[in-house]
Amino acid sequence: MNRVLISLGSNTHAEAHIPRALESLHSALAIERETAAIQTEPVDFPYPSGLFTNLLILAYTPMSQADLINLLHNIEQEAGRDRKHPELVTLDVDLIQWNDEVLKPRDMLRPYFQT
Template identity: 30%
Template sequence: MLNSAFISIGTNVDRERHCREAADRLATLFEELYFSDPIETEAVGKVKEAAPYINQVAAGFTGLDRETLQERLKAIERELGRQPEDKGSGRVPIDLDLLIWNEEVLRPNDMRQDYVRLCLPSLQAKISCTNLSARCLFE
């Protein structure tokens, strides 16, 4: 059985390279995978003076279970240089978060942020002709 997943991608360090490398690694975990157009956003949260981010949302089908996918996302972050202290310092080489799993919203606060919301129109255009659905994204 294939599971549907929506993942947020964010980086503010060597942004184009980290987005590209994250996309390449994510593609190995999915049967089908679609990406929103990249957008630039300002930092939110505790470290507002951090460098601007490039963000995307990816959506696709995977044969992995939820726990395994989340473990693989964290492994990709480590492979691309993410350290536990990075977010507090405002330096984020890559941030991969599982937003939605089989239509269950796992990160409702992220869903309201510009770094997700502004990615959705371009993603919707790319997945509208597939069986991939997350009505909660586009309502």
């Protein structure tokens, strides 16, 4: 089993998108821990935006890294993520850590990692 750390974020209708994404993740992964959702100011985001809602999930999966990333992208698409309109983040689901390998070290400096 692979141990994974996943972040979820939204600045557009988070109250609808994040619970649906969590349902999908709970059905696909063995969730060990889930942080409470918190609202944060945008970080390194070049567009006018309100607050982001963010949370983290620690989980286990037998999937390959590529298959998991594909699943995360599908969950984003189901939430209506449109990369042609990057200012509207309906849902951003990122694989931050794969086993002992940190894939997105800069993300680990963000406020929702400090909770």
